[in-house]
Amino acid sequence: xxxxxxxxxxxxxxxxxxxxxxxxxxxxxxxxxxxxxxxxxxxxxxxxxxxxxxxxxxxxxxxxxxxxxxxxxxxxxxxxxxxxxxxxxxxxxxxxxxxxxxxxxxxxxxxxxxxxxxxxxxxxxxxxxxxxxxxxxxxxxxxxxxxxxxxxxxxxxxxxxxxxxxxxxxxxxxxxxxxxxxxxxxxxxxxxxxxxxxxxxxxxxxxxxxxxxxxxxxxxxxxxxxxxxxxxxxxxxxxxxxxxxxxxxxxxxxxxxxxxxxxxxxxxxxxxxxxxxxxxxxxxxxxxxxxxxxxxxxxxxxxxxxxxxxxxxxxxxxxxxxxxxxxxxxxxxxxxxxxxxxxxxxxxxxxxxxxxxxxxxxxxxxxxxxxxxxxxxxxxxxxxxxxxxxxxxxxxxxxxxxxxxxxxxxxxxxxxxxxxxxxxxxxxxxxxxxxxxxxxxxxxxxx
Numbered sequence: 001x002x003x004x005x006x007x008x009x010x011x012x013x014x015x016x017x018x019x020x021x022x023x024x025x026x027x028x029x030x031x032x033x034x035x036x037x038x039x040x041x042x043x044x045x046x047x048x049x050x051x052x053x054x055x056x057x058x059x060x061x062x063x064x065x066x067x068x069x070x071x072x073x074x075x076x077x078x079x080x081x082x083x084x085x086x087x088x089x090x091x092x093x094x095x096x097x098x099x100x101x102x103x104x105x106x107x108x109x110x111x112x113x114x115x116x117x118x119x120x121x122x123x124x125x126x127x128x129x130x131x132x133x134x135x136x137x138x139x140x141x142x143x144x145x146x147x148x149x150x151x152x153x154x155x156x157x158x159x160x161x162x163x164x165x166x167x168x169x170x171x172x173x174x175x176x177x178x179x180x181x182x183x184x185x186x187x188x189x190x191x192x193x194x195x196x197x198x199x200x201x202x203x204x205x206x207x208x209x210x211x212x213x214x215x216x217x218x219x220x221x222x223x224x225x226x227x228x229x230x231x232x233x234x235x236x237x238x239x240x241x242x243x244x245x246x247x248x249x250x251x252x253x254x255x256x257x258x259x260x261x262x263x264x265x266x267x268x269x270x271x272x273x274x275x276x277x278x279x280x281x282x283x284x285x286x287x288x289x290x291x292x293x294x295x296x297x298x299x300x301x302x303x304x305x306x307x308x309x310x311x312x313x314x315x316x317x318x319x320x321x322x323x324x325x326x327x328x329x330x331x332x333x334x335x336x337x338x339x340x341x342x343x344x345x346x347x348x349x350x351x352x353x354x355x356x357x358x359x360x361x362x363x364x365x366x367x368x369x370x371x372x373x374x375x376x377x378x379x380x381x382x383x384x385x386x387x388x389x390x391x392x393x394x395x396x397x398x399x400x401x402x403x404x405x406x407x408x409x410x411x412x413x414x415x416x417x418x419x420x421x422x423x424x425x426x427x428x429x430x431x432x433x434x435x436x437x438x439x440x441x442x443x444x445x446x447x
Contacts, residue, residue: 015144015172019115022169023142029112030140034086037137037166041079041130044165045072051157052126059125059151061269061303066222071127078131082138082394089138089394092403099431100415104406110398112140120158122150122271123227123325129158133171135393142170150271198233198323203342205241212342213245213252221256221307225268226327227275233323234330242333246311249331250294253307261306262299269303270326276303279326283308287317288328295327421447 027033045052052072056062062071092107116136120129125148136143145162147155159173203212216232223231237245257264270276276298282288283296288310295308310330313319319330414423414430422441429438440446 015174016115019142019144019170019172023112023115027167028137028140028142028170031086031090033167034137034140035083037171038079038083038086038134040165041134041137042076042083044161045076045079048157048161051161052154055154055157056126058153059122060224060227060271061267062224063222063266063268065266066224066268070124070223074127075130075134078134082134085391086138089391097404099433100427101404101406103410104404106405107403108400109403110139110394111401113397113399114141115144116141116397117144117146119146120148120155122148123224123229125151125154126158132393132396136397137171138394139397141397143172145171145173147173198320199230200234200236201232201342202236203241203245204238206344207342209245209248210252213248216342217249217252217256217307220329221253221267221327225270225305225307226329227268227271227325229323229325232329234320234332236332239333242311242331246293246309246331249309253294253309257307261295262297262302262304267304267307267327270305271303273300273303275326276300276305279305279324279328282319282324282326282328285318287314288319293331 022028049072053064053067056067056071057064090110092109095106095108097104097106118129118132118136129145129147133143133145145158147158149155155173162168162171162173201216203216216235220226220231235245253261257267261267270279277300280298280300283292283298283305289296291310291313293309293311295306297306298304305327308328310319310328312333313330315332319328320332324330414426422444425447426438426441429435429441437446
Protein backbone atom coordinates (compact mmCIF):
# COMPACT_ATOMS: atom_id res chain seq x y z
CA UNK A 1 0.00 0.00 0.00
CA UNK A 2 1.48 3.35 -0.99
CA UNK A 3 1.95 6.11 1.55
CA UNK A 4 -0.92 8.57 1.66
CA UNK A 5 -0.29 12.24 1.00
CA UNK A 6 -0.93 14.40 4.07
CA UNK A 7 -4.22 16.23 4.41
CA UNK A 8 -3.88 19.78 3.09
CA UNK A 9 -3.74 22.62 5.61
CA UNK A 10 -5.91 25.26 4.01
CA UNK A 11 -6.66 28.82 4.95
CA UNK A 12 -10.05 28.50 6.67
CA UNK A 13 -11.24 31.93 5.57
CA UNK A 14 -10.49 31.08 1.93
CA UNK A 15 -12.25 27.72 2.30
CA UNK A 16 -15.32 29.35 3.83
CA UNK A 17 -15.39 32.04 1.15
CA UNK A 18 -15.21 29.57 -1.73
CA UNK A 19 -17.86 27.33 -0.16
CA UNK A 20 -20.20 30.27 0.36
CA UNK A 21 -19.76 31.22 -3.27
CA UNK A 22 -20.62 27.66 -4.32
CA UNK A 23 -23.66 27.59 -2.06
CA UNK A 24 -24.93 30.92 -3.42
CA UNK A 25 -25.04 29.43 -6.92
CA UNK A 26 -27.82 27.13 -5.68
CA UNK A 27 -26.07 23.99 -6.92
CA UNK A 28 -26.44 22.14 -3.60
CA UNK A 29 -30.18 22.78 -3.28
CA UNK A 30 -31.37 20.55 -6.09
CA UNK A 31 -32.47 17.01 -5.30
CA UNK A 32 -30.42 15.89 -8.31
CA UNK A 33 -27.18 17.20 -6.76
CA UNK A 34 -27.95 15.71 -3.37
CA UNK A 35 -28.71 12.26 -4.78
CA UNK A 36 -25.63 12.34 -7.01
CA UNK A 37 -23.42 12.99 -3.98
CA UNK A 38 -25.10 10.32 -1.86
CA UNK A 39 -24.75 7.71 -4.61
CA UNK A 40 -21.11 8.78 -4.99
CA UNK A 41 -20.52 8.07 -1.28
CA UNK A 42 -21.88 4.54 -1.72
CA UNK A 43 -19.59 4.11 -4.74
CA UNK A 44 -16.61 5.46 -2.76
CA UNK A 45 -17.20 2.84 -0.08
CA UNK A 46 -17.69 -0.02 -2.53
CA UNK A 47 -14.57 0.79 -4.56
CA UNK A 48 -12.19 1.57 -1.68
CA UNK A 49 -13.10 -0.90 1.04
CA UNK A 50 -9.59 -2.38 1.26
CA UNK A 51 -7.97 1.04 1.51
CA UNK A 52 -10.33 1.94 4.36
CA UNK A 53 -9.43 -1.26 6.23
CA UNK A 54 -5.74 -0.49 5.74
CA UNK A 55 -6.02 3.09 7.00
CA UNK A 56 -8.01 2.12 10.10
CA UNK A 57 -5.51 -0.62 10.87
CA UNK A 58 -2.62 1.84 10.51
CA UNK A 59 -4.20 4.38 12.86
CA UNK A 60 -5.98 2.19 15.41
CA UNK A 61 -5.14 -1.44 14.65
CA UNK A 62 -8.90 -1.71 14.19
CA UNK A 63 -9.90 -5.34 13.44
CA UNK A 64 -11.27 -5.89 9.95
CA UNK A 65 -14.68 -7.21 11.04
CA UNK A 66 -15.06 -4.29 13.47
CA UNK A 67 -14.08 -1.80 10.78
CA UNK A 68 -16.69 -3.28 8.46
CA UNK A 69 -19.50 -3.15 11.01
CA UNK A 70 -18.80 0.18 12.69
CA UNK A 71 -17.31 2.19 9.82
CA UNK A 72 -18.21 0.82 6.38
CA UNK A 73 -21.57 -0.91 6.83
CA UNK A 74 -22.94 1.87 9.03
CA UNK A 75 -22.11 4.58 6.50
CA UNK A 76 -23.38 2.57 3.54
CA UNK A 77 -26.68 1.91 5.33
CA UNK A 78 -26.94 5.59 6.28
CA UNK A 79 -26.35 6.78 2.70
CA UNK A 80 -28.87 4.31 1.27
CA UNK A 81 -31.43 5.25 3.92
CA UNK A 82 -31.03 8.92 2.99
CA UNK A 83 -31.34 8.14 -0.72
CA UNK A 84 -34.55 6.22 -0.08
CA UNK A 85 -36.14 8.92 2.08
CA UNK A 86 -34.76 12.16 0.63
CA UNK A 87 -37.85 13.13 -1.39
CA UNK A 88 -40.05 12.59 1.68
CA UNK A 89 -37.76 14.66 3.91
CA UNK A 90 -37.63 17.53 1.40
CA UNK A 91 -41.38 17.64 0.80
CA UNK A 92 -43.34 20.57 2.27
CA UNK A 93 -45.33 19.61 5.37
CA UNK A 94 -48.84 21.04 5.16
CA UNK A 95 -50.19 22.72 8.29
CA UNK A 96 -53.68 23.73 9.32
CA UNK A 97 -54.94 27.30 8.95
CA UNK A 98 -57.26 28.93 11.52
CA UNK A 99 -60.65 30.20 10.39
CA UNK A 100 -59.57 33.80 10.81
CA UNK A 101 -56.95 33.37 8.07
CA UNK A 102 -59.13 31.33 5.67
CA UNK A 103 -58.94 30.90 2.70
CA UNK A 104 -55.18 30.29 2.81
CA UNK A 105 -52.59 27.55 2.98
CA UNK A 106 -49.65 27.01 5.32
CA UNK A 107 -46.66 24.70 5.14
CA UNK A 108 -43.16 24.17 6.49
CA UNK A 109 -40.33 23.64 4.02
CA UNK A 110 -36.82 22.51 4.98
CA UNK A 111 -34.05 24.60 3.49
CA UNK A 112 -30.29 24.13 3.88
CA UNK A 113 -28.54 26.10 6.61
CA UNK A 114 -25.77 27.06 4.18
CA UNK A 115 -22.07 26.33 4.67
CA UNK A 116 -21.62 23.91 7.58
CA UNK A 117 -18.50 22.86 9.47
CA UNK A 118 -18.02 19.23 10.54
CA UNK A 119 -15.25 18.18 12.93
CA UNK A 120 -14.42 14.50 12.79
CA UNK A 121 -13.21 12.76 15.98
CA UNK A 122 -10.43 10.19 15.96
CA UNK A 123 -12.09 7.11 17.45
CA UNK A 124 -14.30 6.37 14.42
CA UNK A 125 -12.42 8.58 11.99
CA UNK A 126 -14.12 7.42 8.80
CA UNK A 127 -17.69 6.84 9.97
CA UNK A 128 -17.97 9.96 12.14
CA UNK A 129 -16.65 12.08 9.26
CA UNK A 130 -18.89 10.66 6.56
CA UNK A 131 -22.13 10.02 8.48
CA UNK A 132 -22.72 13.70 9.37
CA UNK A 133 -21.51 14.56 5.86
CA UNK A 134 -24.38 12.44 4.52
CA UNK A 135 -26.81 14.49 6.61
CA UNK A 136 -25.35 17.80 5.45
CA UNK A 137 -25.48 16.75 1.80
CA UNK A 138 -29.05 15.47 2.22
CA UNK A 139 -30.04 18.86 3.62
CA UNK A 140 -28.43 20.64 0.63
CA UNK A 141 -25.54 22.28 2.47
CA UNK A 142 -22.00 23.06 1.37
CA UNK A 143 -19.54 21.35 3.71
CA UNK A 144 -16.17 22.09 5.26
CA UNK A 145 -14.94 18.82 6.82
CA UNK A 146 -12.07 18.92 9.30
CA UNK A 147 -10.34 15.55 9.46
CA UNK A 148 -8.78 14.41 12.74
CA UNK A 149 -5.05 14.99 13.11
CA UNK A 150 -4.81 12.13 15.61
CA UNK A 151 -5.60 9.54 12.90
CA UNK A 152 -3.48 10.85 10.01
CA UNK A 153 -3.71 7.83 7.71
CA UNK A 154 -7.50 7.77 7.67
CA UNK A 155 -7.64 11.55 7.35
CA UNK A 156 -5.27 11.44 4.40
CA UNK A 157 -7.46 8.78 2.79
CA UNK A 158 -10.53 10.97 3.24
CA UNK A 159 -8.67 13.90 1.72
CA UNK A 160 -7.76 11.78 -1.31
CA UNK A 161 -11.11 10.07 -1.86
CA UNK A 162 -13.64 12.82 -1.21
CA UNK A 163 -12.36 15.12 -3.99
CA UNK A 164 -12.26 12.12 -6.32
CA UNK A 165 -15.92 11.20 -5.80
CA UNK A 166 -17.71 14.33 -4.55
CA UNK A 167 -18.24 17.90 -5.73
CA UNK A 168 -15.09 19.75 -4.65
CA UNK A 169 -16.71 23.13 -5.22
CA UNK A 170 -19.17 22.45 -2.42
CA UNK A 171 -17.36 19.87 -0.23
CA UNK A 172 -13.80 20.31 1.05
CA UNK A 173 -11.59 18.43 3.51
CA UNK A 174 -8.70 19.93 5.45
CA UNK A 175 -6.64 19.99 8.64
CA UNK A 176 -6.54 22.93 11.02
CA UNK A 177 -9.16 25.39 12.18
CA UNK A 178 -11.01 25.56 15.49
CA UNK A 179 -14.62 26.12 16.36
CA UNK A 180 -16.04 26.53 19.84
CA UNK A 181 -19.44 27.07 21.36
CA UNK A 182 -18.35 30.58 22.35
CA UNK A 183 -17.36 31.54 18.80
CA UNK A 184 -20.51 29.99 17.38
CA UNK A 185 -22.73 31.75 19.92
CA UNK A 186 -21.12 35.11 19.11
CA UNK A 187 -22.31 34.79 15.51
CA UNK A 188 -25.61 33.01 16.33
CA UNK A 189 -24.39 29.85 14.60
CA UNK A 190 -26.37 26.71 15.52
CA UNK A 191 -24.19 23.94 16.93
CA UNK A 192 -24.67 20.21 17.41
CA UNK A 193 -22.13 18.71 19.81
CA UNK A 194 -21.80 15.01 20.50
CA UNK A 195 -19.60 14.91 23.58
CA UNK A 196 -18.58 12.19 25.94
CA UNK A 197 -19.89 11.15 29.30
CA UNK A 198 -19.97 8.22 31.65
CA UNK A 199 -22.43 5.64 30.32
CA UNK A 200 -23.65 3.48 33.21
CA UNK A 201 -24.97 -0.03 32.78
CA UNK A 202 -27.39 -1.54 35.28
CA UNK A 203 -27.98 -5.29 35.42
CA UNK A 204 -30.26 -7.35 37.65
CA UNK A 205 -30.84 -11.05 38.31
CA UNK A 206 -33.75 -11.42 35.88
CA UNK A 207 -31.55 -11.72 32.79
CA UNK A 208 -29.61 -14.58 31.24
CA UNK A 209 -26.11 -13.67 32.45
CA UNK A 210 -24.36 -15.56 29.66
CA UNK A 211 -26.20 -13.61 26.94
CA UNK A 212 -25.89 -10.35 28.84
CA UNK A 213 -22.18 -10.91 29.41
CA UNK A 214 -21.52 -11.49 25.71
CA UNK A 215 -23.36 -8.30 24.77
CA UNK A 216 -21.68 -6.22 27.47
CA UNK A 217 -18.15 -7.42 26.72
CA UNK A 218 -18.69 -7.03 22.99
CA UNK A 219 -20.16 -3.56 23.48
CA UNK A 220 -17.23 -2.47 25.61
CA UNK A 221 -14.18 -4.12 24.07
CA UNK A 222 -15.23 -4.87 20.48
CA UNK A 223 -16.01 -1.20 19.98
CA UNK A 224 -12.58 0.32 19.38
CA UNK A 225 -11.36 -1.41 22.57
CA UNK A 226 -13.47 0.86 24.75
CA UNK A 227 -12.47 4.05 22.92
CA UNK A 228 -16.06 4.95 22.12
CA UNK A 229 -18.25 7.57 23.74
CA UNK A 230 -21.19 5.16 23.84
CA UNK A 231 -19.27 2.19 25.27
CA UNK A 232 -20.44 1.17 28.76
CA UNK A 233 -18.32 3.11 31.26
CA UNK A 234 -19.15 1.17 34.41
CA UNK A 235 -21.53 -1.55 35.62
CA UNK A 236 -23.96 -1.17 38.51
CA UNK A 237 -25.00 -4.47 40.05
CA UNK A 238 -26.54 -5.56 43.34
CA UNK A 239 -24.00 -7.06 45.74
CA UNK A 240 -25.57 -10.53 45.83
CA UNK A 241 -25.29 -10.84 42.04
CA UNK A 242 -21.77 -9.40 41.67
CA UNK A 243 -19.71 -12.64 42.18
CA UNK A 244 -21.76 -14.58 39.64
CA UNK A 245 -21.66 -11.73 37.13
CA UNK A 246 -17.91 -11.21 37.52
CA UNK A 247 -17.22 -14.91 37.00
CA UNK A 248 -19.30 -14.86 33.82
CA UNK A 249 -17.63 -11.68 32.53
CA UNK A 250 -14.18 -13.19 33.09
CA UNK A 251 -15.19 -16.38 31.31
CA UNK A 252 -16.57 -14.40 28.37
CA UNK A 253 -13.37 -12.36 28.01
CA UNK A 254 -11.29 -15.53 27.82
CA UNK A 255 -13.74 -16.99 25.30
CA UNK A 256 -13.54 -13.84 23.16
CA UNK A 257 -9.84 -12.98 23.33
CA UNK A 258 -8.06 -15.98 24.79
CA UNK A 259 -5.84 -16.28 27.86
CA UNK A 260 -3.43 -13.73 26.35
CA UNK A 261 -5.46 -11.02 24.58
CA UNK A 262 -2.21 -9.47 23.33
CA UNK A 263 -2.07 -12.14 20.61
CA UNK A 264 -5.64 -11.72 19.35
CA UNK A 265 -6.42 -9.91 16.11
CA UNK A 266 -9.82 -8.90 17.44
CA UNK A 267 -8.78 -5.99 19.69
CA UNK A 268 -7.94 -2.48 18.55
CA UNK A 269 -5.01 -0.66 20.13
CA UNK A 270 -4.91 2.64 22.02
CA UNK A 271 -4.74 5.49 19.52
CA UNK A 272 -1.46 7.09 20.70
CA UNK A 273 1.00 7.38 23.59
CA UNK A 274 -0.78 10.32 25.18
CA UNK A 275 -3.97 8.31 25.59
CA UNK A 276 -1.97 5.22 26.63
CA UNK A 277 -0.32 7.22 29.39
CA UNK A 278 -3.64 8.74 30.45
CA UNK A 279 -5.18 5.28 30.83
CA UNK A 280 -2.05 4.00 32.56
CA UNK A 281 -2.36 6.75 35.17
CA UNK A 282 -5.91 5.60 35.87
CA UNK A 283 -4.72 2.00 36.22
CA UNK A 284 -1.76 2.92 38.43
CA UNK A 285 -3.77 4.99 40.87
CA UNK A 286 -3.87 3.03 44.17
CA UNK A 287 -7.67 3.13 44.29
CA UNK A 288 -7.73 1.30 40.94
CA UNK A 289 -4.61 -0.86 41.05
CA UNK A 290 -5.63 -2.68 44.23
CA UNK A 291 -9.07 -3.49 42.82
CA UNK A 292 -8.13 -5.02 39.44
CA UNK A 293 -9.76 -8.44 39.18
CA UNK A 294 -9.03 -9.20 35.52
CA UNK A 295 -6.50 -7.94 32.99
CA UNK A 296 -4.40 -4.87 33.66
CA UNK A 297 -1.50 -5.95 31.41
CA UNK A 298 -0.11 -3.37 29.00
CA UNK A 299 2.71 -2.62 26.60
CA UNK A 300 3.45 0.99 25.65
CA UNK A 301 5.50 0.12 22.57
CA UNK A 302 2.54 -1.60 20.88
CA UNK A 303 -0.04 0.63 22.61
CA UNK A 304 -1.69 -2.47 24.07
CA UNK A 305 -3.86 -2.48 27.18
CA UNK A 306 -5.69 -5.68 28.05
CA UNK A 307 -9.44 -5.70 28.71
CA UNK A 308 -9.54 -4.91 32.41
CA UNK A 309 -12.21 -5.33 35.09
CA UNK A 310 -12.01 -3.33 38.34
CA UNK A 311 -14.29 -4.13 41.29
CA UNK A 312 -15.60 -1.37 43.52
CA UNK A 313 -13.12 1.44 43.01
CA UNK A 314 -14.10 4.35 45.29
CA UNK A 315 -16.60 6.70 43.70
CA UNK A 316 -14.13 9.53 44.41
CA UNK A 317 -11.33 7.78 42.48
CA UNK A 318 -10.11 9.26 39.16
CA UNK A 319 -11.49 6.35 37.16
CA UNK A 320 -15.00 7.12 38.44
CA UNK A 321 -14.74 10.90 38.12
CA UNK A 322 -13.79 11.12 34.46
CA UNK A 323 -14.80 9.43 31.24
CA UNK A 324 -12.60 6.36 30.81
CA UNK A 325 -12.55 6.06 27.00
CA UNK A 326 -10.52 2.86 27.02
CA UNK A 327 -10.57 -0.87 27.89
CA UNK A 328 -11.14 -0.42 31.63
CA UNK A 329 -14.51 -1.41 33.14
CA UNK A 330 -15.35 -0.76 36.81
CA UNK A 331 -18.03 -2.89 38.46
CA UNK A 332 -19.81 -1.03 41.24
CA UNK A 333 -21.98 -2.64 43.96
CA UNK A 334 -23.65 -0.24 46.08
CA UNK A 335 -26.49 12.66 33.52
CA UNK A 336 -25.14 10.30 30.90
CA UNK A 337 -24.75 10.09 27.12
CA UNK A 338 -26.30 6.64 27.16
CA UNK A 339 -27.75 4.44 29.88
CA UNK A 340 -27.74 0.66 29.42
CA UNK A 341 -30.30 -1.46 31.25
CA UNK A 342 -30.18 -5.25 31.40
CA UNK A 343 -33.42 -6.48 32.91
CA UNK A 344 -36.59 -8.31 31.94
CA UNK A 345 -38.64 -6.37 34.51
CA UNK A 346 -41.07 -4.03 32.78
CA UNK A 347 -41.35 -1.83 35.88
CA UNK A 348 -37.56 -1.29 35.82
CA UNK A 349 -37.70 -0.37 32.16
CA UNK A 350 -40.49 2.12 32.80
CA UNK A 351 -38.70 3.55 35.83
CA UNK A 352 -35.44 4.09 33.92
CA UNK A 353 -37.29 5.62 30.97
CA UNK A 354 -39.21 8.06 33.17
CA UNK A 355 -36.75 8.89 35.94
CA UNK A 356 -33.30 9.05 34.34
CA UNK A 357 -31.84 11.66 32.01
CA UNK A 358 -29.59 10.66 29.12
CA UNK A 359 -29.15 11.06 25.40
CA UNK A 360 -30.53 7.57 24.94
CA UNK A 361 -31.72 4.52 26.86
CA UNK A 362 -30.69 1.09 25.56
CA UNK A 363 -32.22 -2.06 26.97
CA UNK A 364 -30.54 -5.47 26.96
CA UNK A 365 -27.78 -4.65 24.46
CA UNK A 366 -24.89 -2.25 23.87
CA UNK A 367 -23.69 -0.05 21.00
CA UNK A 368 -26.03 -1.53 18.34
CA UNK A 369 -28.47 1.38 18.70
CA UNK A 370 -26.26 3.46 16.40
CA UNK A 371 -27.04 1.08 13.53
CA UNK A 372 -30.72 2.08 13.63
CA UNK A 373 -30.97 4.93 11.13
CA UNK A 374 -34.33 6.12 12.46
CA UNK A 375 -32.97 6.71 15.98
CA UNK A 376 -31.35 10.13 16.57
CA UNK A 377 -27.99 10.07 18.33
CA UNK A 378 -26.89 12.80 20.70
CA UNK A 379 -26.37 13.76 24.30
CA UNK A 380 -28.09 15.85 26.93
CA UNK A 381 -26.58 18.33 29.37
CA UNK A 382 -22.81 17.83 29.65
CA UNK A 383 -22.89 14.87 27.25
CA UNK A 384 -23.88 17.07 24.31
CA UNK A 385 -26.54 19.10 22.60
CA UNK A 386 -28.54 18.35 19.47
CA UNK A 387 -28.61 15.08 17.58
CA UNK A 388 -27.71 13.53 14.25
CA UNK A 389 -27.99 10.23 12.31
CA UNK A 390 -30.58 9.48 9.63
CA UNK A 391 -33.40 12.01 9.47
CA UNK A 392 -31.99 13.70 12.60
CA UNK A 393 -28.92 14.68 10.54
CA UNK A 394 -31.17 16.10 7.82
CA UNK A 395 -33.02 18.09 10.49
CA UNK A 396 -29.78 19.30 12.07
CA UNK A 397 -28.53 20.79 8.81
CA UNK A 398 -31.90 22.24 7.77
CA UNK A 399 -33.84 25.36 8.64
CA UNK A 400 -37.57 24.75 8.62
CA UNK A 401 -39.06 27.75 6.87
CA UNK A 402 -42.71 28.62 7.49
CA UNK A 403 -44.70 29.51 4.37
CA UNK A 404 -48.15 31.14 4.48
CA UNK A 405 -50.13 31.81 1.29
CA UNK A 406 -53.33 33.86 1.59
CA UNK A 407 -55.83 33.87 -1.25
CA UNK A 408 -56.69 37.23 -2.83
CA UNK A 409 -60.01 35.85 -4.05
CA UNK A 410 -61.89 36.39 -0.79
CA UNK A 411 -61.45 39.49 1.36
CA UNK A 412 -63.93 39.86 4.21
CA UNK A 413 -64.81 43.34 5.43
CA UNK A 414 -65.22 42.47 9.10
CA UNK A 415 -61.45 42.12 9.57
CA UNK A 416 -60.90 45.83 8.82
CA UNK A 417 -61.74 49.06 10.70
CA UNK A 418 -63.97 50.69 11.54
CA UNK A 419 -65.04 47.88 13.88
CA UNK A 420 -68.76 48.35 14.18
CA UNK A 421 -70.88 46.29 16.53
CA UNK A 422 -72.00 44.24 13.54
CA UNK A 423 -68.44 43.56 12.43
CA UNK A 424 -67.37 42.54 15.93
CA UNK A 425 -70.34 40.21 16.22
CA UNK A 426 -69.63 38.65 12.81
CA UNK A 427 -65.95 38.10 13.64
CA UNK A 428 -66.72 36.47 16.98
CA UNK A 429 -69.45 34.25 15.49
CA UNK A 430 -67.10 33.21 12.69
CA UNK A 431 -64.18 32.37 15.02
CA UNK A 432 -66.45 30.45 17.39
CA UNK A 433 -67.98 28.44 14.54
CA UNK A 434 -71.51 29.81 15.02
CA UNK A 435 -72.14 30.09 11.29
CA UNK A 436 -75.94 30.48 11.47
CA UNK A 437 -75.43 33.52 13.71
CA UNK A 438 -72.73 34.76 11.34
CA UNK A 439 -75.13 34.63 8.37
CA UNK A 440 -77.91 36.33 10.33
CA UNK A 441 -75.55 39.11 11.41
CA UNK A 442 -74.26 39.55 7.84
CA UNK A 443 -77.84 39.88 6.57
CA UNK A 444 -78.71 42.31 9.32
CA UNK A 445 -81.26 39.91 10.78
CA UNK A 446 -79.51 39.71 14.12
CA UNK A 447 -77.79 42.28 16.27
